[in-house]
Amino acid sequence: MTSDDRSGYVLGDSRTELERLERQARFYAPGTEALFKAAGIAPGQRVLDIGSGAGDVSMLAARMVGPEGRVVGVERSLQAVETARTRAAAAGLPQCRFEVAEIDAFETEERFDAVVGRLILMYMPDPVAALRRLLRFLAPGGVVAFQELYFSGARGYPQSALMDTCERAIRAAFAHVHGDLDMGVRMFETFCKAGLPDPKLINWAPAVTRAEPEGYYIMASLMRTLTPMLVQAGLMREDEIGIDTLERRLIEEVSDKGHIYIWSPLVGAWSRKP
Ligand SMILES: C[S@@+](CC[C@H](N)C(=O)[O-])C[C@H]1O[C@@H](n2cnc3c(N)ncnc32)[C@H](O)[C@@H]1O
Numbered sequence: 001m002t003s004d005d006r007s008g009y010v011l012g013d014s015r016t017e018l019e020r021l022e023r024q025a026r027f028y029a030p031g032t033e034a035l036f037k038a039a040g041i042a043p044g045q046r047v048l049d050i051g052s053g054a055g056d057v058s059m060l061a062a063r064m065v066g067p068e069g070r071v072v073g074v075e076r077s078l079q080a081v082e083t084a085r086t087r088a089a090a091a092g093l094p095q096c097r098f099e100v101a102e103i104d105a106f107e108t109e110e111r112f113d114a115v116v117g118r119l120i121l122m123y124m125p126d127p128v129a130a131l132r133r134l135l136r137f138l139a140p141g142g143v144v145a146f147q148e149l150y151f152s153g154a155r156g157y158p159q160s161a162l163m164d165t166c167e168r169a170i171r172a173a174f175a176h177v178h179g180d181l182d183m184g185v186r187m188f189e190t191f192c193k194a195g196l197p198d199p200k201l202i203n204w205a206p207a208v209t210r211a212e213p214e215g216y217y218i219m220a221s222l223m224r225t226l227t228p229m230l231v232q233a234g235l236m237r238e239d240e241i242g243i244d245t246l247e248r249r250l251i252e253e254v255s256d257k258g259h260i261y262i263w264s265p266l267v268g269a270w271s272r273k274p
Pocket of ligand 1: 009021025052053054055056057074075076080101117118119120
């Protein structure tokens with residue numbers, strides 16, 4: 001992907017990025033599990049996971065549907081799919097299968113009880129059209145459940161200069177290569193426009209502190225993924241970010257201030273195909 005490819009996917013599929021996705025997935029797992037429980041993901045169901053990345057959402061769903069169910073993860077990156085296959089096999093989840101495909105081009109004769117996804121509609125140029133197309137693979141009465149960020153909903157107290165720099169960098173990167181950081185607040189409208197009944201929403205926003213600092217480490221690792229692109233595209237200077245010392249400086253700054261960071265809420269929405 002070149003820096004001027006504005007329709008590309010900003011995070012790529014390097015080994016470091018896939019490891020970051022796994023770490024982030026552990027952080028988000030309670031929020032996603034809460035959404036899937038509310039949406040009624042249950043033993044024996046067939047689930048289609050869109051934009052499956054390193055396989056975490058598929059594996060979470062696979063544990064909920066059990067050995068009698070099945071989960072198909074769809075993902076454009078071969079490297080991510082290979083990682084997901086290896087991890088699902090190691091986790092003893094043969095009910096998980098992964099396919100390499102572009103969401104817009106994915107086809108199957110199978111019909112599913114649920115279509116799910118996390119942090120994927122935000123990358124779709126037209127999320128309504130994408131959702132509408134995915135409904136074709138869903139059995140009548142089937143569940144649609146997606147979870148997306150509301151980045152503007154993140155708040156730190158007191159202000160941290162370094163967290164502000166991270167937020168500014170993330171906004172710059174996602175504005176440069178398409179990515180809707182506030183897709184979470186557009187979920188209700190997106191579901192309705194795709195022809196679904198009014199979705200129920202579940203908001204999940206962990207608080208990060210020096211006692212539970214994982215969110216700070218995830219922020220620093222996201223900056224590691226984004227820095228080459230930010231610098232190459234001239235959006236930020238390397239010395240502004242100082243990636244090699246960012247994690248240490250971030251932890252020092254927030255610890256020093258007794259900082260609390262309300263993480264970008266993950267807005268989960270679920271509805272049923274009429
Ligand atoms: C932010 S990651 C989220 C991965 C996973 N859902 C999770 O929450 O851990 C988004 C994933 O969607 C994939 N992706 C983005 N656009 C896609 C498209 N148009 N078709 C298929 N996969 C896509 C990316 O390669 C990436 O692995």
